[in-house]
Amino acid sequence: MTAQSMPPAQLALQLRDAITRLNRRVRQARPVGDLTVTQLSALTSLRLAGALTPRELADVERVQPPTMTKIVAKLEERGLVQRTPHPTDGRQVILATTEGGQAVLDQLERVRDGWLARRLTELSDTDRETLHRAAEILQRISHA
Amino acid sequence: MTAQSMPPAQLALQLRDAITRLNRRVRQARPVGDLTVTQLSALTSLRLAGALTPRELADVERVQPPTMTKIVAKLEERGLVQRTPHPTDGRQVILATTEGGQAVLDQLERVRDGWLARRLTELSDTDRETLHRAAEILQRISHA
DNA sequence: GCAGTTCCTTAGTTAGGCTAACTATCGTGA
DNA sequence: TCACGATAGTTAGCCTAACTAAGGAACTGC
Structure with missing residues (x-):
């Protein structure tokens, strides 16, 4: 079936089917240091950006702020990210990867x-x- | 960047990123009759196949049997699938969509x-x- | 007819998402 | 200047969705 004969609605179904199944598969494989796909994704985005506030990281990852709070908490537990207070705005927090977090990502570089x-x-x-x-x-x- | 210059490892990263984010987006939109994406997927596979045992449906959906038990339980609660005993094997169960289930899928056909x-x-x-x-x-x- | 295997379920855990509501801080306008 | 609304982050509570471990029931092969 070609694009001309496949309406968007049907393509949507096929595409959704493909991504949900592949997503399950990818989630099953927990590659590096017991980190989940979600956690790795957040960690990667954080390193890419250098440093972000939780809100910014939540926006990048397309999740709501409370969800990011949980993810960051897990990463912090493992000592992979660090929280420092914002220099001027007492409400904000600055997130950054630690050396341990960098190491995990470096390992990821190799394992992928x-x-x-x-x-x-x-x-x-x-x-x-x-x-x-x-x-x-x-x-x-x-x-x- | 073309395929020639993009190694599989990097493509894997990009692809994983794309599907996890899209998956989050798709899951947010709960389309039809309060059914989740997972439940709809199982129901669709079941209608496509006609009738399956839970194990077979679990294999099709790429989840473990206990997960399928829960999904089927939810669908049965809503009267969308039906369980009948296997004619010869007392351990097995045969799953099939009910008329209600068909109706939901028909509605899905329209809404998508x-x-x-x-x-x-x-x-x-x-x-x-x-x-x-x-x-x-x-x-x-x-x-x- | 018993031992091992298979099928399904139950129980319990974990991750990851949401909304609602709270605390603390910031900024601004009367 | 200070009261009040806006903003940042967290907490609490709920749900879905996945897993593993372990159980009972039924089948099969020797």
Whole structure:
């Protein structure tokens, strides 16, 4: 079936099916240091940005602030992120990765998303190119 | 960045990022009759297959049997699926959609995945074609 | 006919999401 | 200047969704 003959509603179903199943699969594989996909994602975003407030990190991760409070609490428990008070605004907190957090991400650099990466290795260049373009589209959609 | 210059490990990261975020978004929108995405997915698979045992449905949905027990329990509570004993094997149960379940799916046919479908409508034919091909690849991967 | 296996369920845990409501701080306008 | 609304973060409580461990019931093979 081509794009011309597939209406958005049907594509939505197929796409949702694909992402929910793949999401389950990816979540099953807990790769690095017992961190979940969600925790790793937050940690990665934090390092990428350098330092963020919880609200900013919540916005980046597309979750509500209380959810980010929990995620950050888990990461802090493990000593992977650090909270420092904002220099001028007493309400705000600055989050940053610790050396331990950097180490975990460095390890991630080496291990990466093993299961998914292995599957991708088995694909053709064309398929990988398709997935790459699809990922860009989906990221754009998610931020709409 | 093209497929040639993007190694599988990096593509895996990008793809994982895209699907986890989109998954969060899709889960937020509870479309039909108070059913969750997970429940709808199971119900859809069940109708597609006609009738399945819980184990088979769990395999299709890529969850562990206890998880499927809970999902089926919720669907049964709402009268959307029916359990009948296996004719010869007393351990097994046969699951099938009820008329109510069919009705919900028919309604779904009409409403479909609203939020996602709307986003897809805004895309170009080329982008939709890309997503369609990507979904096929991802579905294949999830079952590997 | 017993031992092992399979199927399903129950029980309990954990992660991750939400909303509502609270505390503390900030900023501003009368 | 100070009272009050707005903002940042957390807490509390609830839900879904996944897991593992362990159990009972039924089947199967020797």
